[in-house]
Amino acid sequence: MKKNNIYSLLNDVNLYDNKPELITANNIQISNTFEPSKLLSEQRRLNKDWVDDATIWVNGHIPVDYLTCSNYIEVLSSKAKDIIEEFAKDEVEFLPITVKLVLKSDIQYRYWVIHVLNYIEPLDWENTIWSKKPDSKKDSLAYLSIIKPVFYSDNVENSNFFKINIVGKTRHSIYLSEIIKTKLIREKCNLGMDFGKIKLT
Numbered sequence: 660m661k662k663n664n665i666y667s668l669l670n671d672v673n674l675y676d677n678k679p680e681l682i683t684a685n686n687i688q689i690s691n692t693f694e695p696s697k698l699l700s701e702q703r704r705l706n707k708d709w710v711d712d713a714t715i716w717v718n719g720h721i722p723v724d725y726l727t728c729s730n731y732i733e734v735l736s737s738k739a740k741d742i743i744e745e746f747a748k749d750e751v752e753f754l755p756i757t758v759k760l761v762l763k764s765d766i767q768y769r770y771w772v773i774h775v776l777n778y779i780e781p782l783d784w785e786n787t788i789w790s791k792k793p794d795s796k797k798d799s800l801a802y803l804s805i806i807k808p809v810f811y812s813d814n815v816e817n818s819n820f821f822k823i824n825i826v827g828k829t830r831h832s833i834y835l836s837e838i839i840k841t842k843l844i845r846e847k848c849n850l851g852m853d854f855g856k857i858k859l860t
Contacts (some may be wrong), residue, residue, distance in 0.1 A: 665835070665857040679718050679719055684736070693731060696715035696731055704752050712755065715759070724850045725850070725852045738848040739848040740753050742839065746839050753773065761773035777818055777821040779822075781810040782810060783809040787805060801826055805830065807858070808823070812860055
């Protein structure tokens, strides 16, 4: 059986070199009634808690498919969202947010905040590269020391879109399967994205 290759979803940091026309986050406006940290800490759906007037103000004017706005807010274009939902509709929830241009506020786009619902524990502790290897697998701060994670292939076999739990802590990074990555690239819905292949054992 073919191994389910896994990739971390990254910002394409080289994309913005000398391209000020591409949108970048300037300011986020979300009502005080919603706590953004829920996007990282809660695995239940948050659509009933979400606010209708959530807005991201951006510099530039050319849309991208993936944009990191804060530690908690990562957004996707509608086309990228649709591709991910095709393969992972039960593993992620998308919450609507409006993107407006700072210099031309009458122009706006519909984007989608990523809320991952699928949290798994695939980490191969022995082969993962650490800045300081934890003394034990019960170290609650272990997730802070990961440089290059390595996953057990059996533990990710049935997952297409997920985050990882390490001793009850959630690592911020988003991981996706090769089938999603391939279609995002083929359909040209990956502007702003880069992908880091994860070693599997």
